[in-house]
Amino acid sequence: MEQHLWKHVQSIKSKTPLVHSMTNYVVMNNTANALLATGASPIMAHAKSEVGDMVALANATVINIGTLDEYWCEAMLLAAETAHTLDKPWVLDPVGAGATSFRDDILQELLRFKPTVIKGNASEIMALAQVNQETTKGADSTAKSNEAMDAAINIATKYGSLVCISGATDIITDGSQKIQIANGIPLMTKVTGMGCTASALVGAFIGTVENKTEAVATAMALLGIAGELAAKQSEGPGTLQLHLLDKLYNLSEKEFYGHIKISES
Template identity: 55%
Template sequence: MTATPQSIWNDVEQIRSQSPLVQSITNFVVMNNTANALLALGASPAMVHAEEEVADFVTIASALVVNIGTLDQNFVAGMRQAVHVARNLGKPIVFDPVGVGATPYRNQISRELLDLAPPTVIRGNASEIMALAGLNARTKGVDSVHGSSAALDSALQLNAELGSVVVVSGAEDYIVSADQVATVANGHPMMTKVTGMGCTATALIGAFVAVNTNSFQAAVHSMAVMGLAGELAARRSPGPGSLQLNFLDALYQLTAQDVAAHLKLGQL
């Protein structure tokens, strides 16, 4: 196993000490949530999407996160420009194909972005990963109608096609590379009642790939921290409203002891 409680904690300490700038071209629904999650973890968010300035931010960012949740022409123009510059500069790119498979336009933009630059990491739910791999999976808006294990073959296919680490999130997360599949079983069902938790996971991956050049390990670390924070937050949350607040506190207060005591990591 390439990830351990100590390796996870090493990355958390690096994020807290370096405060890497994570440029997030994300959707209107989650901008505040994901920016606050990055800050709570210790990273520095830049929610910049205008075509006129994305290139300038990519040059100073440590990682680029692209999330297609609320597409329009201006967002897409900024995404294309940012991905192009990140590819040329060798900056890590994290891609979240929110709702892919739901509409032809969403499918088209996803394929354009993948063709422009293979992402360092792709994260989606099972339906999104299956649709992205071309298996015509059914989606229900941005919600998955499949369990995460159902998308394992699709994740392997995407990895073979693009070389990207592929993360399938769900009750159990699967992190897939060419020669390794890790599982993370941390988290809590109440997390599905808070909008944008998947998008938050993608943003956190951006922070971890900013400090760890082993993209598979970084993806495992980020999903572990995401699940741990959600699990710890749920213990003191009577409902999803308080969970959202307590999740940020759990990220901010996370300790090495929390990781060592509660980590549920496996390997296929």
């Protein structure tokens, strides 16, 4: 798999996929800039009157429930249903799963439309599988990615989705195959919405790359490597954001393969 990943990075730049990102207020600017730096084209549309058309138009849709309200819930369900009906790839980012019953209820409704990819931290994935719901702390995880492995397998098997558990080591599974990516640094957790940025990049890659497992692996490795390299020029989380965008834009093949830490089982 590893030898194909740089080709996928280049395919984003050549194909400029349109990513319909129904994401939260906190991260819209961050994720839009990350998509642009990577080579994709972002659009953020939440109006019920147009989300169906946007899903049909876009190469992929990302639904991130970070800042929910009743109107957005209706729009997100309409987008998910349209994506499922049209067989268009879409990503579910279950931000804060397990924190409130309102949040959990909308997630269960969204899952009916079988996301192509579900990407969340360990606590969120465990909450989605309705196990150990004491591990959610807002949008942060209090569990390690490997602790959510059984939950991820259950979700992948039940919904036919790829599940990506983000953490110090990212884990991607379809219920049988397991890929681990150990790129990234702790400083990245001090920049708000870094996980949301990862989900947006996953959207770009699944909208372009036929092999969805490779697509998710490429997105997660790319962000982690860019973060590692950006940190070498950064004095803290503020400058990390700036250098991360630059590195997503100008990362070289040599840098990519010189830093990637990926394993399969």
